[in-house]
Amino acid sequence: MMKLYDTLSRSLREVTPRDGRTYRFYCCGPTVYGPAHIGNFRTFVLQDVFRRTIELGGLPTRHVRNLTDVDDKTIRDSQAAGQTLTEFTHYWTDRFHRDCARLNLLTPHEEPGAVDHIPQQIALIETLMEKGHAYRSDDGSVYYKVSSFDSYGRLSHLDRRELRYGTAVADDEYEKDSVADFALWKARKPEDGDNWWDSPWGPGRPGWHLECSAMCREYLGDTFDLHSGGVDLIFPHHENEIAQSEAATGCHMADHWFHLTHLLVDGGKMSKSLGNFYTLDQIEAAGFTGNELRYVLISAHYRQPLNFVARDADGKETFPALAGARHALERIAKFDAALRARIPMEQGLSSDATGYDQLRGLPAEERGGFAAAFDGLLNDLNTPEALGQVFSALKEVKPAELDAEAARRERRGLHFVLEALGLRVPELKEESVEVPEAIRDLAERRWAARTAKDWASADVLRAELAAAGWEMKDGREGYELSPKG
RNA sequence: GGCGGGAUAGCCAAGUGGUAAGGCCGAGGUCUGCAAAACCUCUACCGCGGGUUCGAUUCCCGCUCCCGCCUCCA
Numbered sequence: 369m370m371k372l373y374d375t376l377s378r379s380l381r382e383v384t385p386r387d388g389r390t391y392r393f394y395c396c397g398p399t400v401y402g403p404a405h406i407g408n409f410r411t412f413v414l415q416d417v418f419r420r421t422i423e424l425g426g427l428p429t430r431h432v433r434n435l436t437d438v439d440d441k442t443i444r445d446s447q448a449a450g451q452t453l454t455e456f457t458h459y460w461t462d463r464f465h466r467d468c469a470r471l472n473l474l475t476p477h478e479e480p481g482a483v484d485h486i487p488q489q490i491a492l493i494e495t496l497m498e499k500g501h502a503y504r505s506d507d508g509s510v511y512y513k514v515s516s517f518d519s520y521g522r523l524s525h526l527d528r529r530e531l532r533y534g535t536a537v538a539d540d541e542y543e544k545d546s547v548a549d550f551a552l553w554k555a556r557k558p559e560d561g562d563n564w565w566d567s568p569w570g571p572g573r574p575g576w577h578l579e580c581s582a583m584c585r586e587y588l589g590d591t592f593d594l595h596s597g598g599v600d601l602i603f604p605h606h607e608n609e610i611a612q613s614e615a616a617t618g619c620h621m622a623d624h625w626f627h628l629t630h631l632l633v634d635g636g637k638m639s640k641s642l643g644n645f646y647t648l649d650q651i652e653a654a655g656f657t658g659n660e661l662r663y664v665l666i667s668a669h670y671r672q673p674l675n676f677v678a679r680d681a682d683g684k685e686t687f688p689a690l691a692g693a694r695h696a697l698e699r700i701a702k703f704d705a706a707l708r709a710r711i712p713m714e715q716g717l718s719s720d721a722t723g724y725d726q727l728r729g730l731p732a733e734e735r736g737g738f739a740a741a742f743d744g745l746l747n748d749l750n751t752p753e754a755l756g757q758v759f760s761a762l763k764e765v766k767p768a769e770l771d772a773e774a775a776r777r778e779r780r781g782l783h784f785v786l787e788a789l790g791l792r793v794p795e796l797k798e799e800s801v802e803v804p805e806a807i808r809d810l811a812e813r814r815w816a817a818r819t820a821k822d823w824a825s826a827d828v829l830r831a832e833l834a835a836a837g838w839e840m841k842d843g844r845e846g847y848e849l850s851p852k853g
Numbered sequence: 854g855g856c857g858g859g860a861u862a863g864c865c866a867a868g869u870g871g872u873a874a875g876g877c878c879g880a881g882g883u884c885u886g887c888a889a890a891a892c893c894u895c896u897a898c899c900g901c902g903g904g905u906u907c908g909a910u911u912c913c914c915g916c917u918c919c920c921g922c923c924u925c926c927a
Binding site for chain 2: 405675755
């Protein structure tokens with residue numbers, strides 16, 4: 369049984385499906401108006417580990433993650449790009465999906481977009497109007513009346529009277545009865561262009577918070593198991609979702625609220641102006657993989673800030689954290705290969721049950737030395753604890769001493785926790801680089817000298833290879849050539 | 854000002870009322886002609902000051918500093 373911190377009750381609570389069969393949860397997804405950054409992906413990756421842990425533990429899930437495809441920024445930037453809103457958001461949605469695949473994120477069961485759910489959102493507003501929780505202003509916008517919802521502020525623990533901000537109020541907000549009220553429907557403005565829809569209150573578009581309330585209800589019902597997002601969404605986004613949904617349905621919205629702390633870069637907030645705003649494309653351009661980034665993103669507990677170190681001590685952008693992740697993952701790969709070597713080939717092929725679906729529900733006693741690692745995930749999704757236990761097991765388990773059956777058990781245990789973390793075992797580098805004829809010749813001559821125990825010549829030839837940019841590593845039966853990094 | 858989260862080795866980062874996992878880097882060693890790889894070993898007075906306790910890094914109070922939210926940012 370998994371335990372997870374709940375923002376609303378401020379306590380650790382069990383992860384249990386209210387219907388006893390399927391765990392149904394909603395994650396606030398990206399706004400598709402540009403590339404997602406690694407901070408966004410910290411959230412999505414940890415949500416993915418959460419889902420994997422539940423499913424591998426034997427409990428099916430229903431995972432809904434929305435795409436915010438209409439708001440001020442998407443409208444503004446689509447116009448700047450000379451594209452329709454749909455063309456523009458589809459482009460960035462594809463990019464997002466590509467990044468997700470490279471980070472080994474499971475695809476949500478539903479991925480609804482706001483634009484495709486306008487009727488549901490209008491229906492929700494109508495209900496709120498009928499129940500007296502919303503009002504139309506003179507310009508045709510509709511606002512949620514915060515004072516009509518008694519428990520407003522319960523999630524963020526903000527007292528309603530503290531929600532007044534004394535500073536400048538945006539021009540268009542004079543229509544509201546109270547500054548805390550928020551838009552359910554935004555009246556059409558000239559700069560919206562073609563991006564408007566008809567409604568009982570006039571042309572316009574839905575407010576941001578509304579889409580999640582409407583789509584949660586559409587796909588998960590009035591009450592579901594868990595709702596998740598970054599900590600910044602606690603207020604006002606999730607607070608407003610609760611106000612909308614619960615006022616409309618009379619039911620409490622979600623049993624559990626799962627919020628993820630933000631990523632820091634080099635000890636500070638990520639921002640475009642500081643030049644530390646990284647996308648997966650940039651990480652890959654620097655020679656690292658999504659798998660390596662994923663390792664870094666799960667290396668801290670989700671409720672702690674994670675400091676992504678992009679620059680080394682000299683201030684150079686060498687991504688030491690990713691380089692460390694590469695080394696750590698290679699150790700896992702070598703261990704995995706050592707286990708595989710203990711398993712006879714025909715068995716290895718036929719019973720190589722280390723895929724995600726094959727491992728679902730693997731009993732705890734069949735996880736070998738890696739049982740403790742998975743247990744770490746059950747304890748408030750403690751990914752660093754799980755990683756620590758993986759490496760501890762790597763020391764304890766000696767592949768060379770295992771028979772085939774034990775090796776298969778350990779290998780299943782290892783892959784069980786790796787699948788939960790969503791980490792792939794990297795391919796160990798094979799000799800696949802093109803070696804020029806001249807280099808191959810030098811290497812052959814050195815190998816001959818070495819075999820003849822002519823150390824002086826061998827060292828000279830090694831130096832020549834090095835000068836040409838090649839590294840020669842001696843093995844028991846032969847040598848390996850690799851370009852110098 | 855309000856609410857919340859932090860401060861653990863060079864870096865990253867778990868954890869516990871009885872003197873602290875793991876990863877990266879570094880050092881030493883075994884092995885190998887050398888190198889590489891592999892394996893072994895080593896590196897922390899747990900922000901500061903009080904208090905509770907037989908005993909606190911872990912609980913309580915105060916302080917300093919950092920971070921997030923408090924006007925659509927994961």
